[in-house]
Amino acid sequence: MMTQNPVLPRHRRYVPLYLFILCAVNLATLVTPAHAASIDTAEKVDIPAQPYPRSGLRQRLIDAGKNIPAVDTSLQFDIPGLYYPPADTNGKTAAVIVVPDCDDRFPEDWISILHDAGVAVLRISPGQAHPSQSYCTAGTLDNPKHGVTYWAFDALSALDYLVAQDGIDPDRIAIFGYGYGAAAAQFAIYRHGHAKRFDQRFVAMVGLRAQCMSEMDNFVPALLVTVKGDRLNPPAWCQWRMDRDLRPDREPVMFKMLQSDETPEKQATRKFLKVETGQDTTALILDFLRKTGIILKGDKP
Numbered sequence: 001m002m003t004q005n006p007v008l009p010r011h012r013r014y015v016p017l018y019l020f021i022l023c024a025v026n027l028a029t030l031v032t033p034a035h036a037a038s039i040d041t042a043e044k045v046d047i048p049a050q051p052y053p054r055s056g057l058r059q060r061l062i063d064a065g066k067n068i069p070a071v072d073t074s075l076q077f078d079i080p081g082l083y084y085p086p087a088d089t090n091g092k093t094a095a096v097i098v099v100p101d102c103d104d105r106f107p108e109d110w111i112s113i114l115h116d117a118g119v120a121v122l123r124i125s126p127g128q129a130h131p132s133q134s135y136c137t138a139g140t141l142d143n144p145k146h147g148v149t150y151w152a153f154d155a156l157s158a159l160d161y162l163v164a165q166d167g168i169d170p171d172r173i174a175i176f177g178y179g180y181g182a183a184a185a186q187f188a189i190y191r192h193g194h195a196k197r198f199d200q201r202f203v204a205m206v207g208l209r210a211q212c213m214s215e216m217d218n219f220v221p222a223l224l225v226t227v228k229g230d231r232l233n234p235p236a237w238c239q240w241r242m243d244r245d246l247r248p249d250r251e252p253v254m255f256k257m258l259q260s261d262e263t264p265e266k267q268a269t270r271k272f273l274k275v276e277t278g279q280d281t282t283a284l285i286l287d288f289l290r291k292t293g294i295i296l297k298g299d300k301p
Contacts, residue, residue: 041084041085041087041115042082042083042084042123043082043083043084043085044080044081044082044083045080045081045082045083045122045161046078046079046080046081047078047079047080047081047124047154047157047158047161048078048157048161049077049078049079049129049153049154049157050153050156050157050160052153077129077130078129079124079125079126079128079129079154079157079158080124080125080128080129081122081123081124081125081158082122082123083120083121083122083123083165084111084115084120084121084122084123085120085165085167086118086119086120086167086168087115087118088118088167089166089167091167092167092168092169092172093118093119093120093167093168093169093172094118094119094120094168094169094172094173094174094293094294094295094296095119095120095121095122095162095165095168095169095172095173095174096114096119096120096121096122096173096174096175096176096289096294097121097122097123097124097155097158097159097162097173097174097175097176097202098110098111098114098121098122098123098124098176098177098178098181099124099126099151099154099155099175099176099177099178099181099182099184099185100123100124100125100127100178100179100181101178101179101180101181101209101270102127102179102180102181103127103270104125104127104128105178105179105270105272106123106178106181107178107208107272107276107277109277110176110208110276110277111123113277113282113286114176117286117289117295118295118296119289119294119295120162120165120167120168122158122161122162124154124155124158126150126151126154126155126181126184129150129154130150130151130154148180148183148184148187148213149187149194151180151181151184151187152184152185152187152188152190152193152194153194154184155175155184155185155188156188156194156195156198159173159175159188159198159200159201159202160198160200163200170200171203172203172293172294173200173202173203173294174202174203174204174205174206174289174292174294175188175189175202175204175205175206176205176206176207176208177205177206177207177208177210178207178208178209179208179209179210179211179232179233179270180211182206182207182208182209182210182211182212182224182233183207183210183211183212183213183214185205185206185207186205186207186210186212186213186214186216186218186222187213187214188202188205189201189202189205189218189219189220189222190214190215190217190218190219191217191218191219192215192217193214195219196219201219201220202219202220203220203292203293203294204220204221204222204223204288204289204292204293204294205218205220205221205222205223206222206223206225206285206288206289207222207223207224207225208225208276208281208285209225209226209227209230209232209233209273209276210224210225210226210233210238211232211233211237212224212237212238212241213237214241215241215245216241216242216245216246216250216253217245217250218250218251218253219251220251220292221251221252221253221254221288221292222251222252222253222254223253223254223256223284223285223288224238224253224254224255224256225256225258225281225284225285226238226255226256226257226258227257227258227259227260227273227275227276228257228258228259228260229260232270235257238255239255242255254288256284258275258278258280258281259275260273260274260275261274261275262274262275
């Protein structure tokens with residue numbers, strides 16, 4: 001009689017294991033949607049490219065009656081994007097425009113981090129609008145790369161698009177660039193670049209694994225976050241430009257070089273690094289966005 005069901009005792013021995021697995025699965029369903037929630041709210045948008053502004057030199061030549069060639073608009077296209085509207089629709093909310101690396105990669109956890117902080121997010125893809133100008137591909141003398149100019153202009157077009165959206169505070173919009181996108185973001189706030197011809201301007205700029213190409217004479221404060229040993233986005237470039245360009249009369253540029261515990265081989269690639277979304281890095285960037293007025297205490301839903 002005691003051996004009627006010899007398998008049952010063995011099942012009973014595994015009951016704690018089954019319960020543990022069940023709890024783990026339930027916990028995962030509770031934890032993962034926190035990041036997925038904001039990701040799922042994305043709306044696909046096409047951002048109209050703004051017409052190129054007329055430079056001061058071009059206007060002077062026109063006023064002098066000179067016959068000058070038309071502006072080449074052959075590479076100017078609408079920009080695809082993903083828009084994550086504000087969770088709180090009761091008032092005006094800050095926003096961040098995200099500019100990915102040249103291969104259209106961006107640490108997606110940062111989308112959730114920003115959205116969970118109560119701001120709207122617009123992620124643009126300039127590389128899809130200008131595939132021939134991707135910094136990831138090799139340029140030639142016959143077909144040079146001018147991607148950073150186009151990408152910065154795309155970011156300014158996205159700014160013009162975003163200020164017209166319901167629930168967005170036009171005076172609290174920042175730009176957040178990653179890798180090569182950080183170089184474009186720097187040009188989008190450069191005092192002597194395209195930004196000077198736009199009525200609307202970004203309030204702050206963040207560059208993560210920043211590639212520094214622009215002179216640091218900006219309209220607004222900037223935070224440049226680099227990684228030691230990053231050969232694709234060398235911190236030394238940022239340090240050199242800061243030493244050369246920054247003066248007391250210029251907007252401040254904060255600089256932080258992170259120490260990654262991952263292999264030098266991985267740090268020298270475009271692969272994501274754990275330190276990019278680590279606790280200290282998150283605290284650093286969010287604190288900067290608070291100090292520049294992008295994130296306010298009342299924003300978080």
